[in-house]
Amino acid sequence: MIVVNGQSSTPIYQQIIEQVLAQIASGIMVHDDPLPGIRTMAKDLGINPNTVVKAYTELERDGFVYSLTGKGYYVSTTPKDHSELTASKLSEIRKTIEYVKHFGVTEKTMIELVSSIYKEKRQ
Secondary structure, rough: OOOOOOOOOOOOHHHHHHHHHHHOOOOOOOOEEOOHHHHHHHHHOOOOOOOOOHHHHHHHHOEEEEEEEOOEEEEEOOOOHHHHHHHHHHHHHEEEEEEEOOOOOOOOHHHHHHHHHHHHHHH
């Protein structure tokens, strides 16, 4: 299930992309699984269908999904692709950590943050 936050500084199409990628990486969505229809997702989320199209188009451009004319979008990745996705996301996290380190965020603070996020997931 995709959920968007209209108050977030992250654009809605990017929130959709990130959540689809997370579902692929975690194995919730696998090769050839259909993504929700554009109009259905737009209606469910209360957003413009063009926003969903933009998200799906970027996912297709990056090779994570494919489209069949008149049928929709489907997951195109295979299990081996999950490691590439994970490596890409870890690289992004590393850059963010390096960035906040320059502003004085300590290792202890980062470890506490990561621990709290993992604890939330378990509950």
